Amino acid sequence: MALKKKKYRYICLFIPSDHYVDPTVLIKKICYLYLQLFGSIKFHTTLIKYIHLKNIDKRFVILKCGLSDLPDILLSIYLTSCITKLILFISGTLKSIKNKIKSFQKLDIFN
Amino acid sequence: MKTLPIKKIIDLNTYFDINDKIMDFYKNFYNIDIVGFRCSKKTLLNHRNSVIFRTKNDLDHNFEKCGFFYLVESNFTGNININYSNTDIITINKFNDVKSLLKKLSGKNLGIEFLLSDLNAYKNLEIGTWIHTVQYFYNLCKKYCHQFIISSGARNIYDVPSSKIFNIFLEKINIDTDRYWNEVNEWLDIKKRGFIYGP
Numbered sequence: 001m002a003l004k005k006k007k008y009r010y011i012c013l014f015i016p017s018d019h020y021v022d023p024t025v026l027i028k029k030i031c032y033l034y035l036q037l038f039g040s041i042k043f044h045t046t047l048i049k050y051i052h053l054k055n056i057d058k059r060f061v062i063l064k065c066g067l068s069d070l071p072d073i074l075l076s077i078y079l080t081s082c083i084t085k086l087i088l089f090i091s092g093t094l095k096s097i098k099n100k101i102k103s104f105q106k107l108d109i110f111n
Numbered sequence: 112m113k114t115l116p117i118k119k120i121i122d123l124n125t126y127f128d129i130n131d132k133i134m135d136f137y138k139n140f141y142n143i144d145i146v147g148f149r150c151s152k153k154t155l156l157n158h159r160n161s162v163i164f165r166t167k168n169d170l171d172h173n174f175e176k177c178g179f180f181y182l183v184e185s186n187f188t189g190n191i192n193i194n195y196s197n198t199d200i201i202t203i204n205k206f207n208d209v210k211s212l213l214k215k216l217s218g219k220n221l222g223i224e225f226l227l228s229d230l231n232a233y234k235n236l237e238i239g240t241w242i243h244t245v246q247y248f249y250n251l252c253k254k255y256c257h258q259f260i261i262s263s264g265a266r267n268i269y270d271v272p273s274s275k276i277f278n279i280f281l282e283k284i285n286i287d288t289d290r291y292w293n294e295v296n297e298w299l300d301i302k303k304r305g306f307i308y309g310p
Binding site: 033037078079086087109 | 132133135136139140230231235236238239268269272273275276279280282283
């Protein structure tokens, strides 16, 4: 029997320049909260990781995680209150994330 | 089972100035249709129907209320002897004696509001307790005919959760999201009797 392919989602966060946090620190804080909220066994199925994209503003941080764990990951990101961030959008492809970033930059609220 | 159509996603409690650009952001990126606020700046020109003005019972804000649908708010800090007449919505800041309060005001169809921003005061390991307690109060609101409401209580734009985050919280509290949003919309429609039309 063929293994079912795991589906992923990309989460785009916006961190304002004056609150810049290194993405690895951000991931650590989110994972720490996730571990405390949902436990170690669930955490190891999330496969959360930071995605580095070229030609993208440093203020945008893109994370990748399993689709099935998306709600719990979003909850952990939202509750990581020590970091100033916006959870901008969730998408299935990086191409779509890039397009949405462009439309967000046009908004001109955070510049 | 027939599912109800989702009406509008509402965040009834924010503590910062909202302007048209921020409202555009809410609508386009967060799918939030209506926002409750209490600032006095008249910077909202294009989104008057998307905001609800909140005012304290003891303040006269008639001028500022003009043109906005408004709700009279009170905070519950553990004292059930406060008079809540003319109040539309009570924000629960402390969980002590909430049951007695709901029982005392039984049948008045008040909005009983819990803030996600309160979670900032909780340690990580206590967040489950908050969810469990709020779930208990949701059932009490049903029992005593009040409208259970979850709001952000955001102090700045970065604290505002998207509609997705609201729905995740509702699911964690074991509330059917479609049903919840429909109930809140219907409750707001009932409260619209207080609308003051501007000049």
